Amino acid sequence: MTAHVTSPQFKQNATKALADDQLQKAMSNVRQGFIDKRAAVAAKLPEFEALRDSARDIKNHALQNLDLYLERWEEKVTAAGGQVHWARTADEACGAVLDICRRVGAKTVTKGKSMISEEIALNAALETAGITPVETDLGEYIIQLRGELPSHIIAPAVHLNATQVESDFRRVHTHLDPQRDLSQPVQLLTEARGVLRDKFLSADVGITGANFLIAETGTSVIVTNEGNGDLTQILPRIHIVIASIEKVVPTLEDVSQILRVLARSATGQEMSVYTTFSTGPRRPGDPDGPEEYHVIVLDNGRSAMLGTAFQDMLRCIRCGACMNHCPVYHAVGGHAYGWVYPGPMGAVLSPSLIGVDKAGHLPNASTFCGRCESVCPVRIPLPKMMRHWREREFERHLSPATVRSGIAFWGFFAKRPALYRLATRAAMGALAWFGRRKGAFKSLPLAGCWTQYRDFPAPQGGTFQAQWKAKRGGR
Amino acid sequence: MATVLLDTQSAKTRPVRPRVALFVTCLVDLMRPSIGFAAVKLLEDAGCVVEVPSQTCCGQPAFNSGDRATATAIAARTIDAFAGYDYVVAPSGSCAGMIKAHYPELFAGDPNLARKADALAQRTWELTSFLVDVMGVTAVAAKVEATATYHDSCSGLRELGVKRQPRQLLASVEGLTLTEMNENEVCCGFGGTFSVKYGEISDSIVGKKTGNVAASGAHMLLAGDLGCLMNMAGKLSREGKAVEVRHVAEVLAGMTDEPPIGVARQPAA
Ligand code: SF4
Numbered sequence: 001m002t003a004h005v006t007s008p009q010f011k012q013n014a015t016k017a018l019a020d021d022q023l024q025k026a027m028s029n030v031r032q033g034f035i036d037k038r039a040a041v042a043a044k045l046p047e048f049e050a051l052r053d054s055a056r057d058i059k060n061h062a063l064q065n066l067d068l069y070l071e072r073w074e075e076k077v078t079a080a081g082g083q084v085h086w087a088r089t090a091d092e093a094c095g096a097v098l099d100i101c102r103r104v105g106a107k108t109v110t111k112g113k114s115m116i117s118e119e120i121a122l123n124a125a126l127e128t129a130g131i132t133p134v135e136t137d138l139g140e141y142i143i144q145l146r147g148e149l150p151s152h153i154i155a156p157a158v159h160l161n162a163t164q165v166e167s168d169f170r171r172v173h174t175h176l177d178p179q180r181d182l183s184q185p186v187q188l189l190t191e192a193r194g195v196l197r198d199k200f201l202s203a204d205v206g207i208t209g210a211n212f213l214i215a216e217t218g219t220s221v222i223v224t225n226e227g228n229g230d231l232t233q234i235l236p237r238i239h240i241v242i243a244s245i246e247k248v249v250p251t252l253e254d255v256s257q258i259l260r261v262l263a264r265s266a267t268g269q270e271m272s273v274y275t276t277f278s279t280g281p282r283r284p285g286d287p288d289g290p291e292e293y294h295v296i297v298l299d300n301g302r303s304a305m306l307g308t309a310f311q312d313m314l315r316c317i318r319c320g321a322c323m324n325h326c327p328v329y330h331a332v333g334g335h336a337y338g339w340v341y342p343g344p345m346g347a348v349l350s351p352s353l354i355g356v357d358k359a360g361h362l363p364n365a366s367t368f369c370g371r372c373e374s375v376c377p378v379r380i381p382l383p384k385m386m387r388h389w390r391e392r393e394f395e396r397h398l399s400p401a402t403v404r405s406g407i408a409f410w411g412f413f414a415k416r417p418a419l420y421r422l423a424t425r426a427a428m429g430a431l432a433w434f435g436r437r438k439g440a441f442k443s444l445p446l447a448g449c450w451t452q453y454r455d456f457p458a459p460q461g462g463t464f465q466a467q468w469k470a471k472r473g474g475r
Numbered sequence: 476m477a478t479v480l481l482d483t484q485s486a487k488t489r490p491v492r493p494r495v496a497l498f499v500t501c502l503v504d505l506m507r508p509s510i511g512f513a514a515v516k517l518l519e520d521a522g523c524v525v526e527v528p529s530q531t532c533c534g535q536p537a538f539n540s541g542d543r544a545t546a547t548a549i550a551a552r553t554i555d556a557f558a559g560y561d562y563v564v565a566p567s568g569s570c571a572g573m574i575k576a577h578y579p580e581l582f583a584g585d586p587n588l589a590r591k592a593d594a595l596a597q598r599t600w601e602l603t604s605f606l607v608d609v610m611g612v613t614a615v616a617a618k619v620e621a622t623a624t625y626h627d628s629c630s631g632l633r634e635l636g637v638k639r640q641p642r643q644l645l646a647s648v649e650g651l652t653l654t655e656m657n658e659n660e661v662c663c664g665f666g667g668t669f670s671v672k673y674g675e676i677s678d679s680i681v682g683k684k685t686g687n688v689a690a691s692g693a694h695m696l697l698a699g700d701l702g703c704l705m706n707m708a709g710k711l712s713r714e715g716k717a718v719e720v721r722h723v724a725e726v727l728a729g730m731t732d733e734p735p736i737g738v739a740r741q742p743a744a
Contacts, residue, residue: 011673018679327662331679365673367666367680368539369629384580390541399541403668407537411545414501414531415552421529428505439739440712449671453678454709457506457737464499464508468527 004121004149005354007338010361017332026159027330030152034324037268038375045264055261056379058254059315062215062246066306069215069248070297076218080280082293090120093298097122097207097240098129100294104238106131106204110196112222112229113137114209115153115318116242116298118340119353122207133207134199136228138192145172151334151342154266154320159333162188196228206232206290210243211317212258213295216251219279220295223262223272230276239278239290244298246314258317261377266319301353309388313348315378322372322382328365337362344372344382351389360398363389425463432461489609493561495523498553498599500570501532502701503722507736510701513728514566514602520728521610528556533565533573536667543581550578554591562609563599566724567700568631571601576634601631602724603699607640614647617729624656624693625723626684626707628700632660641699641723648726656691658683663698665706681710688718695719697726701736708736 006013017023042048062069074084087093093116101109109126111117111133123144126133135144139156143149145168150156157165166182169191182188208229210220220241222229233239249255263269282289305311323329323343334342339359341349347362356363363386372382393399413420435441435458443451450456495518499511511527518525534549553574557563565571575596582588606612625645631637645653664670664680671677684707688696696711696718698704708720719735734740 011675014673014676018675327664327680327683328673328676330683331676365669365676367629367662367664367669367677369662369666370633371629371660371662374633387539387541390539391543392541394541394543400672403540403672404542406668407540407542407545410532411537411542411549414534414537414549415545417529417531417552417556420531424505435739437739439734440709440737442713447671449674450709453674453713454681454706455712455737457705457708457712458739459506460508460733460740462508464504464511465527465529467508468511472527 005339005358007350007354007359007362010336010338010365013336013338014332014365017336022161022164023159023333026161027333030155030158030324031330034268034321038265038321038324041264041268041270045260048261048264051257051261052377052379055258055317055377056315058249058258059317059378062249062254063306063311063314066245066248069250070245073213073215073218073248076215077280077295078218080218080293081283082218082280082295085294085296087296087298088300090298090300093120093242093296093300094122094125096296097242098125098131100238100240100292101126101131101205102129104204106238108132108134108199108203109205109207110134110136110199110203110232110236111140112206112208112224112232113140113156114207114242115150115340116209116244117207118150119300120242120298122242134196134203136196136200136232137224138189138226138228141192141196142168145169149335149340152320152323153318153341153345159335200231200235203232203236205238205240206234206236207240207242208233210241210247210295211262212255213243213248214250214252214255215248217279219252219277221255221275221277223259223275225267225269225273227274230274233276233278233290234288237290238292239281239294241278241293241295242298243295244300245302246316262317262319265321265375265377305352310348310352310385312380313345313352313385315380316345316349317378318345319377321375321377325371325375327367327369327371344386345380348380348382348385348389356389356392356396357398360389360393363387364393421463421465425466428459428463429461432459435459436461490561491522493523495525495562495564496557496560497525497527498530498533498557498563498565498570498574499527500565500567500701502705503566504530506705507701507722509730509733510566510722510724513722513724513730514564516728516730517602517606517615517724518564520616521606521612523562523610526560530556533570535570535573535577538573538577538581539667547581550581550592551588554578554588554595557595558591561598562605563595564602564605565599566602566722568601568628568635568637569700569702571599572630572634574599601635601637601699603641603644603727604635604637607643612644615644615727615729617727618649619726619729619731620650621695621719621726622652622654622693623695623697623726624654624688624691625659626656626663626688626696626698626703627660628698628703629662631699637699641697644727645697645723648729651726654691654693656687656693658687663703663707665703667702670706677706678710681706685710685714685716689716693718695721695726697721697723699723704736712737
């Protein structure tokens with residue numbers, strides 16, 4: 001199973017998003033919230049840029065030796081009494097989770113935030129099997145109530161305003177007093193906490209994601225701000241971690257280095273509120289912890305990225321900084337991207353995972369402004385990789401015919417300077433003549449996509465090269 | 476897109492009167508030749524001998540559309556046409572960035588051309604950074620009465636580190652006050668073919684930009700890239716916002732006789 005994909009309708013999704021006033025209001029919070037905080041916390045740490053280099057190098061090293069570190073990690077997990085389940089596809093991963101849940105007769109599972117869970121559409125699989133999944137991260141809980149995908153990889157409900165959440169809570173929490181005051185965000189939080197507390201205690205299985213898997217110790221690591229992840233993994237009898245292959249890093253020291261750039265890049269915090277390390281199930285004498293500890297490790301197309309132009313994308317530590325700084329993401333929000341991974345990282349990753357035929361718009365819907373790369377804590381060259389996808393699409397004739405013929409036409413002249421001079425001189429002469437009275441066109445044949453929104457400034461008339469030749473004799 | 480570190484060596488090793496090839500850029504060539512003449516004036520005032528080799532386009536539209544073959548063919552032509560000069564200067568961070576940051580990448584698999592591409596990349600500069608960082612220009616002799624705001628175009632800013640150079644030169648323009656707008660480092664939404672392929676999104680982005688321009692109180696908008704300027708001028712004009720839009724070179728050269736971008740030469744007859 002894979003989450004429903006609407007990426008081929010990116011343009012229609014974008015049109016809807018641009019007309020959605022609620023969304024536009026919510027997105028302006030992203031613009032202000034994340035960017036300034038990241039900049040401030042980065043400026044306070046003199047070694048921030050050096051740490052980014054180091055984070056990049058650690059991930060590169062891990063990816064170059066991925067088989068080795070995954071094997072070493074599995075040995076350590078097993079030695080600590082945990083169990084590792086390898087899943088090639090989303091279906092296999094869901095199947096592995098369901099097998100465990102069925103074996104222990106689980107009726108309710110609590111879930112910490114996990115993008116892999118979204119990628120494999122685990123909630124749908126659980127529900128089909130008659131098991132109730134309960135999201136315990138506040139944002140995930142809200143979008144679960146609404147039946148939506150996350151619109152951001154670390155702030156799943158960032159597309160919503162408090163009033164929308166209030167009406168969802170009133171719709172779903174019908175056991176509570178209809179007259180209660182929910183006008184303050186903290187009241188929403190308190191209500192969600194109250195509802196979730198019972199679920200934590202009654203859950204049979206707790207499922208979390210993993211920010212890192214540590215080869216040296218067989219440990220999985222999660223970072224959260226709400227503490228829900230800890231309750232999810234400690235209270236039920238069974239803890240299932242769902243992770244993907246590229247999450248493995250060699251050592252504890254490596255993780256502590258990467259953690260120093262993760263929260264700073266993500267939320268502008270120096271550290272997340274909770275950073276939790278889990279190694280195996282509860283040992284004799286441990287005061288708490290699950291009886292069983294399982295890790296489902298998903299491939300789902302990632303190993304095919306190794307050794308290709310897209311390998312660098314596997315460095316991603318899911319901080320969200322690229323989308324926080326993306327003008328296109330700000331304009332259309334995460335849902336327009338049509339699958340679980342939005343923004344620049346999604347524009348590179350989604351074509352790898354669901355196919356460029358489906359996700360082809362995403363790497364094209366970028367101005368290549370480069371702000372994503374300039375903030376990525378592991379220095380992923382996102383625009384360059386989006387360009388690689390455009391090259392693949394061009395080679396496979398997936399790019400729109402208008403673009404192909406436009407570039408071919410332009411390229412023909414650009415390769416032939418003499419012809420170019422002749423043709424452009426005539427064309428610009430005509431355009432200047434038509435635009436001479438107003439200075440700009442309100443509409444222009446063949447440029448409707450431009451003039452629908454903006455005027456098109458008229459050329460001054462005469463090309464520079466022709467005028468230069470006339471003035472300076474072609475020196 | 477790593478920021479290319481400025482080569483402080485260049486300032487020391489450069490010839491006294493360097494031969495500079497102007498890469499005028501296709502947009503300036505076709506749409507607004509006056510920017511080219513402003514660039515020539517600034518370069519000549521700084522002591523350069525300026526030449527204009529026969530040229531077309533840097534190939535960026537093809538490169539960014541995924542048409543690597545066409546981009547490579549155009550780049551190979553440009554490399555030939557611009558060989559043998561001390562420097563190549565473009566009144567555009569985007570086109571200079573294409574040559575500096577992406578030509579070497581295009582020819583990475585071809586040792587012979589890669590060497591030439593690297594050599595060209597090292598000699599290529601965006602106009603304002605060339606004037607300040609290579610020619611050591613600290614002031615220009617221009618007078619323009621205006622309150623202006625400056626938009627940092629993306630490629631110049633993030634590929635070439637162009638930020639302080641245009642501001643340093645603008646500070647020396649008599650009569651000019653520079654007032655910074657909010658989010659001056661945020662993309663204007665142009666993005667070359669993006670502006671027509673995703674016109675609606677592009678429009679939303681440029682709308683935020685023109686909002687910031689208007690809120691700054693400036694009545695002149697400057698930038699170093701004509702693509703961005705046409706996009707912003709087109710939106711300002713559509714919104715009926717009376718802001719004079721110009722390339723930074725026009726102001727630095729004191730050549731503001733030509734009407735601003737998108738304004739007719741004479742009133743309608
Ligand atoms: S691509 Fe970089 S910036 Fe974007 S989420 Fe991944 S690590 Fe963060």
